[in-house]
Amino acid sequence: MDVLQKLSGHIRRKGLRATLGKIRKLYIFSHQQLLWMERDLVSPVPPHRLKPYPPLRVVRITADNASAFARYFGDRVGTMAELAKEGHTGHMHVDEQGDAVAFIWGTPRDYFDRHYYGCRFPVKPGEFFEFGGELARAYWGTELSVDLQLRLWEAMAAQxxxxxxxxxxxxNIPALKLHLRMSYTEQQRIMNIYTLFGRWRFYRETRYSGSRLAALGKTSRPPVNATAA
Structure with a gap:
């Protein structure tokens, strides 16, 4: 009965077509497309109009301090500790109470994402793979989304x-717009993830020509203040 009530409520909120689409993706077949992006570590970040945020401390994530994620990212505590034990470079930005309000990870070697996508992301010499960046809701739309990356870039450049x-x-339109704001460019590669019956996953890389993000760039408003890398 509870399942039927949830289904009925979803139909009222989203409509029958959207509900059937969600059921298909969850239980029958889904296809995710991950666009590969890249950027050098020395070019300045373009001007932006993001809001300032209160002072925070940047702390290297370790297995011993992963408990700092409990308040805002309670379901990630174990994952953060595991990633630290695997030797990846992780930064968390911590508030006055000692709670992590943002985090991001990087690794200079091939990364096997067993926590989410379930596939391997290859990394070439001189590159590092950036993953897992997230901010607590109160910090959405702030300069922290830029500073979070810049501090990691500095640490990885030192490596x-x-x-x-x-x-x-x-x-993920907000994330794609963030990439454009940070001057990432498209590699014109796509990691395709196919999920069958919510259980079996298959992976295939494809390529494309032109730009998948050009339309997003045209809709962006002009910036008003500058930040340098």
Whole structure:
């Protein structure tokens, strides 16, 4: 009965077509497209109009301090500790109470994402793979989204990296706009993830020509203040 009530409520809120689409993606078949992006670590970040944020401390994530994620990212505590044990470079930005309000990770070697996508992301010499960046809701739309990356870039440059690469879901418009704001460029590669019956996953890389993000760039408003890398 509870399942039927939830289904009925979803139909009232989203409509029958959207509900059937969600059921298909969850239980029958889904296709995710991850766009590969890249950027050098020395070019300045373009001007932006993001809001300022209160002072925070930047702390290297370790297995011993992962408990700082409990308040705002309670379901990630174990994952943060595991990533630290695997030797990846992780930064968390911590508030006055000692709670992590943002985090981001990087690794200069191939990254096997067993926590979310379930596939391997190859990394070339001189590159590092950036992943897992997230902010607590109160910090959405602030300069922290820029500073979070800049501090990681500095740390990875000190390890000999010259370029950052990452992937972004083609349907995640806010994240894609953030990439444009940070002057990432498209590699014209797509990691395709196919999920069958919510259980089996298959992976295939494809390429494309032109730009998948040009339309997003045209809709952006002109910036008003500048930040340098």
């Amino acid at each position: 000999g990296c010259r370029k950052v690469v990452d992937v972004c879901e083609s349907t």
